[in-house]
Amino acid sequence: MTAFTKSPGWLDWHAHPAKPTFKLPPGSVDAHCHVFGPGAQFPYAPERKYTPCDASKEQLFALRDHLGFDRNVIVQATCHGADNRALVDALHASAGRARGVATVKRSVSDEELQQLHAAGVRAVRFNFVKRLVDFTPKDELMEIAARVHQRGWHVVIYFEAVDLPELWDFFTSLPTAVVVDHMGRPDVSKPVDDPQFELFLRFMREHANVWTKVSCPERLSITGPSARDGEQAPYRDVVPFARRVVESFPDRVLWGTDWPHPNLKDHMPDDGLLVDFIPHIAPTAELQRKLLVDNPMRLYWPREN
Ligand SMILES: O=C(O)/C=C(\CC(=O)C(=O)O)C(=O)O
Numbered sequence: 428m429t430a431f432t433k434s435p436g437w438l439d440w441h442a443h444p445a446k447p448t449f450k451l452p453p454g455s456v457d458a459h460c461h462v463f464g465p466g467a468q469f470p471y472a473p474e475r476k477y478t479p480c481d482a483s484k485e486q487l488f489a490l491r492d493h494l495g496f497d498r499n500v501i502v503q504a505t506c507h508g509a510d511n512r513a514l515v516d517a518l519h520a521s522a523g524r525a526r527g528v529a530t531v532k533r534s535v536s537d538e539e540l541q542q543l544h545a546a547g548v549r550a551v552r553f554n555f556v557k558r559l560v561d562f563t564p565k566d567e568l569m570e571i572a573a574r575v576h577q578r579g580w581h582v583v584i585y586f587e588a589v590d591l592p593e594l595w596d597f598f599t600s601l602p603t604a605v606v607v608d609h610m611g612r613p614d615v616s617k618p619v620d621d622p623q624f625e626l627f628l629r630f631m632r633e634h635a636n637v638w639t640k641v642s643c644p645e646r647l648s649i650t651g652p653s654a655r656d657g658e659q660a661p662y663r664d665v666v667p668f669a670r671r672v673v674e675s676f677p678d679r680v681l682w683g684t685d686w687p688h689p690n691l692k693d694h695m696p697d698d699g700l701l702v703d704f705i706p707h708i709a710p711t712a713e714l715q716r717k718l719l720v721d722n723p724m725r726l727y728w729p730r731e732n
Pocket of ligand 1: 559
């Protein structure tokens with residue numbers, strides 16, 4: 428059994444989140460969340476850049492039920508590298524109520540991809556955030572994308588806004604649907620019509636295969652206030668960005684808690700209050716249904732849609 432020590436300053440997930448005031452539409456999907464370990468059962472990867480606190484499948488499913496979600500999309504985080512065992516274990520335990528986004532290497536066999544598919548994996552994640560991963564050559568990623576495309580999977584990409592110009596040609600040549608994590612991490616201290624965010628909107632406007640998660644205000648916000656202590660209007664600086672995306676591309680947006688919120692430095696949000704953030708960025712019942720039910724179902728459970 429391996430004992431892991433959390434990275435210095437690590438913030439654990441909120442143990443007693445509020446019951447949301449906002450009532451999620453029936454069948455809502457938390458389309459971005461993680462499981463971490465437990466490390467004693469599913470060791471963290473030797474090449475990881477951080478060591479988290481454990482966040483088990485049971486704890487994730489308890490949060491799902493507490494907040495009022497019906498399903499989860501569990502995203503492989505870099506602390507597990509390309510070892511998808513914790514993810515697969517959670518998918519098997521979910522009784523069909525979770526889908527997965529895996530990380531694979533070029534060396535993955537067709538049989539392994541088949542096993543991932545049978546467990547509920549429907550996408551691979553390519554991470555370009557330099558503090559999280561070492562560089563992988565683009566020809567390797569393109570080869571993986573072509574292979575998963577044949578299975579009807581898509582690609583989830585995580586990058587920071589300043590890197591979009593350099594990554595543009597690669598992203599726009601991906602053959603699959605492409606889902607961007609956290610709106611491409613805009614700098615929300617700039618105006619919403621700043622050229623940097625305009626480039627991201629153009630990316631979505633010109634490429635009908637591009638979707639995005641309008642998630643992680645707690646990561647993007649600079650001026651807050653944070654979703655704690657009953658705050659019902661948190662992260663006001665992120666609202667215009669997320670709302671612009673939801674209203675411009677209502678059929679290609681997803682939302683997730685990002686539980687257990689890895690690598691936050693400043694505070695740990697209350698997940699109940701994060702759910703209460705949703706109507707600020709998706710103000711009508713129709714936008715909310717698309718964001719939380721129709722869109723994730725179309726992408727991850729197309730046969731049940
Ligand atoms: O959970 C997220 O979406 C964001 C992360 C962690 C992450 O993506 C990973 O480790 O794979 C971050 O910004 O540190």
